[in-house]
Amino acid sequence: MSAEDFIITAWREQLGKPLMVLKKLRDSSPVNDLNPGVQVVLLVTAALFFISLRRRYFSPISHIPGPFLASITRFWHLRQIWSGRQNLKLLEQHEKYGCFVRMAPNEVSITHPSGVKALLLATLPKGDWYRIVCFPDYRFSTPFSMVDPKEKNECSKYLSTGYLQHNVIKSEPALDKSMSKLFRWMDKYANEQKPMDLDKFFTYVAFDITGEVVFSKPFGFIEKGEDVRGSIAMNLGMEIYIAFAGYFQWVHRLFANPVTTWLAILPMGHLFDTTMTALNERQKDPEASNDLAAHWFKGLEKAKKDQSKLFDLRCLQAFATANVGAGSDTVSAGLQSFVYHLLRHPDGWNRIKTEIEAARNQGRCEGEVIAYNDSAQLPYLQAAIKEGLRMFAPVSMGLPRVAPKGGLKIGEMFFPQGVTLTWGAGYASCPGQHVAKMQLSKIAATIVRDYTMKQVNPQQEWKWAAYFTAVPHDWPVYITKR
Numbered sequence: 001m002s003a004e005d006f007i008i009t010a011w012r013e014q015l016g017k018p019l020m021v022l023k024k025l026r027d028s029s030p031v032n033d034l035n036p037g038v039q040v041v042l043l044v045t046a047a048l049f050f051i052s053l054r055r056r057y058f059s060p061i062s063h064i065p066g067p068f069l070a071s072i073t074r075f076w077h078l079r080q081i082w083s084g085r086q087n088l089k090l091l092e093q094h095e096k097y098g099c100f101v102r103m104a105p106n107e108v109s110i111t112h113p114s115g116v117k118a119l120l121l122a123t124l125p126k127g128d129w130y131r132i133v134c135f136p137d138y139r140f141s142t143p144f145s146m147v148d149p150k151e152k153n154e155c156s157k158y159l160s161t162g163y164l165q166h167n168v169i170k171s172e173p174a175l176d177k178s179m180s181k182l183f184r185w186m187d188k189y190a191n192e193q194k195p196m197d198l199d200k201f202f203t204y205v206a207f208d209i210t211g212e213v214v215f216s217k218p219f220g221f222i223e224k225g226e227d228v229r230g231s232i233a234m235n236l237g238m239e240i241y242i243a244f245a246g247y248f249q250w251v252h253r254l255f256a257n258p259v260t261t262w263l264a265i266l267p268m269g270h271l272f273d274t275t276m277t278a279l280n281e282r283q284k285d286p287e288a289s290n291d292l293a294a295h296w297f298k299g300l301e302k303a304k305k306d307q308s309k310l311f312d313l314r315c316l317q318a319f320a321t322a323n324v325g326a327g328s329d330t331v332s333a334g335l336q337s338f339v340y341h342l343l344r345h346p347d348g349w350n351r352i353k354t355e356i357e358a359a360r361n362q363g364r365c366e367g368e369v370i371a372y373n374d375s376a377q378l379p380y381l382q383a384a385i386k387e388g389l390r391m392f393a394p395v396s397m398g399l400p401r402v403a404p405k406g407g408l409k410i411g412e413m414f415f416p417q418g419v420t421l422t423w424g425a426g427y428a429s430c431p432g433q434h435v436a437k438m439q440l441s442k443i444a445a446t447i448v449r450d451y452t453m454k455q456v457n458p459q460q461e462w463k464w465a466a467y468f469t470a471v472p473h474d475w476p477v478y479i480t481k482r
């Protein structure tokens with residue numbers, strides 16, 4: 001007998017006894033008398049029990065506090081999303097447990113101040129949830145949906161030049177046209193002394209401005225004063241879908257596929273369709289040379305020369321769709337927050353008014369729509385806009401990042417590789433921030449200069465639901481023109 005055979009035989013003998021005991025136990029187990037269906041149920045229950053036990057007590061992040069249910073299943077988090085109050089619910093948990101809250105078996109929400117540097121300024125991989133923002137279906141990945149920072153940055157470089165402030169400002173005259181239409185609607189409601197749903201009109205104008213900035217053409221919402229083709233209403237369905245399906249990527253693969261895209265039956269398909277119609281028309285417009293699409297098509301040429309495997313026409317189309325989705329509700333929410341909160345703080349409103357009057361005495365802040373450069377020089381107005389975004393953050397998801405190889409230390413807390421940590425900004429911060437700032441500053445300044453308003457029912461709180469973004473509604477106002 002060779003040495004190898006000897007070892008194997010010895011092992012068999014050693015293992016043989018315990019295996020025999022297990023076999024006897026199995027044969028004499030009362031489970032054998034149960035029907036196969038019950039056996040399966042028992043097996044699944046036992047498996048779930050052991051998985052829960054492992055997640056709760058033997059996970060590398062077991063020591064991080066949080067709701068019990070959250071430590072064993074994602075269901076706790078999904079329930080918060082479903083309530084439409086995930087942002088507030090998570091803050092409640094932070095008040096209870098501190099800066100680190102375990103919000104899912106492998107995910108921690110963080111409010112520790114050093115998280116800003118550790119998560120936001122570091123180039124960490126994004127959480128898998130991001131793969132959902134691949135619209136209209138799984139074939140259309142964009143820098144938004146790419147989770148590898150190298151890939152995202154590589155792709156973004158073909159798309160980013162158009163967002164630079166000196167490019168964005170070229171769209172200002174076109175933006176003024178859409179903004180004028182908003183103010184004409186406000187004049188109309190002021191004359192008729194009818195309640196105005198500012199939330200809707202802010203969303204119409206923000207959509208149209210996104211159209212201007214991306215395709216050199218508004219979609220026509222503010223012109224008509226209505227949700228053309230129900231596109232805005234569709235957005236809500238999409239927000240809910242993104243918030244949930246991001247945790248079940250197979251759902252996205254199953255439902256968002258080339259067939260559903262072609263049929264345009266899902267909200268993402270509808271948004272894609274609206275975007276493609278605008279993009280195709282834009283291609284026929286020889287005047288359109290300052291918009292984002294112009295920069296993206298130049299980027300596409302460059303990517304072809306560079307033989308980029310990441311940036312192609314499909315990526316461009318998907319990114320255009322992402323802009324239409326990302327650039328409208330967010331700005332509307334920001335504008336609403338500015339007005340709504342200042343209505344509750346008239347001293348703040350008056351201070352901005354005084355600031356604008358002082359600027360007018362120096363010959364600034366004139367014209368039908370206040371110029372961006374003038375509005376940018378109003379420090380109190382700018383602070384109030386920022387405060388509005390802080391009081392009511394338009395993006396309510398946690399924007400997950402993944403702890404890299406070697407783990408990550410935040411404050412005194414160490415997170416091993418692979419743990420998902422949520423916060424949001426840094427390399428993945430909003431590319432449209434200059435566009436957003438321009439809209440918020442110009443519209444907010446012009447409103448305070450030219451109008452006063454009060455809520456129809458000043459005690460009534462606005463309504464909102466936080467899914468991927470949160471957009472308030474239902475707080476009609478009476479407007480007076482100054």
Ligand code: HEM
Nearest residue numbers: 143144326327330331334395399425428429430432435436
């Ligand atoms: C007040 C208004 C806005 C807010 C609060 C906001 C906020 C954000 C946030 C938090 C993100 C996610 C960053 C991340 O992935 O970590 C984002 C992404 C994005 N935003 Fe905005 N945004 C606003 C306006 C706009 C506008 C006006 C545009 C377009 C003109 C825009 C286009 C985008 C795009 C394309 C992305 C995806 C970027 C990428 O990862 O490649 N946003 N925004």
